[in-house]
Amino acid sequence: DQQVKQNSPSLSVQEGRISILNCDYTNSMFDYFLWYKKYPAEGPTFLISISSIKDKNEDGRFTVFLNKSAKHLSLHIVPSQPGDSAVYFCAASDYNTDKLIFGTGTRLQVFP
Amino acid sequence: KAGVTQTPRYLIKTRGQQVTLSCSPISGHRSVSWYQQTPGQGLQFLFEYFSETQRNKGNFPGRFSGRQFSNSRSEMNVSTLELGDSALYLCASSSGPGEGNTIYFGEGSWLTVV
Numbered sequence: 001d002q003q004v005k006q007n008s009p010s011l012s013v014q015e016g017r018i019s020i021l022n023c024d025y026t027n028s029m030f031d032y033f034l035w036y037k038k039y040p041a042e043g044p045t046f047l048i049s050i051s052s053i054k055d056k057n058e059d060g061r062f063t064v065f066l067n068k069s070a071k072h073l074s075l076h077i078v079p080s081q082p083g084d085s086a087v088y089f090c091a092a093s094d095y096n097t098d099k100l101i102f103g104t105g106t107r108l109q110v111f112p
Numbered sequence: 113k114a115g116v117t118q119t120p121r122y123l124i125k126t127r128g129q130q131v132t133l134s135c136s137p138i139s140g141h142r143s144v145s146w147y148q149q150t151p152g153q154g155l156q157f158l159f160e161y162f163s164e165t166q167r168n169k170g171n172f173p174g175r176f177s178g179r180q181f182s183n184s185r186s187e188m189n190v191s192t193l194e195l196g197d198s199a200l201y202l203c204a205s206s207s208g209p210g211e212g213n214t215i216y217f218g219e220g221s222w223l224t225v226v
Binding site for chain 1: 145157
């Protein structure tokens, strides 16, 4: 059973526009969510996180929104840059553990 | 401040052999966790250690084991290697489990089983 889902395997966005990556989860016990960026053959790079007591968290060009009632979170990247092209993973955990459950990833391509 | 360091970065093993992978967490971090990434299964949780104690274990066979030392460094071992064990093995560390601590990953160890 896939507890964390990223239903869009790929997304293509023009440079300067907004990229919106989506993630859904099923386990209501999850209360901490993270987004990672990953290049092939490298480890995931942490981008931004959000706890379940918040519905929004911003860090520079990255904003994560959490809708607990819908069990849905999204990552907004504004403005998108070619260097943002990578695979993005959302991950969820219980607040008392470092055990992360990952989504399947969304490949973002930002074109000029 | 050095990041999470994993060794070796690349290795090739033969079916039936065993392998040990090493992880040095970020200085001051006491929680270490391990993940396996394969094209078919994605990123899957293997183990979580804190203060030398295993706190969580993923759904992997007993051939997969790990440990954490008093200096927070960790190792994982896979015995009787199978072709399906070929994967990128990732180590992550944080200052402590939970409390919304950021979890940082190393570059990974690429294991190929032939």
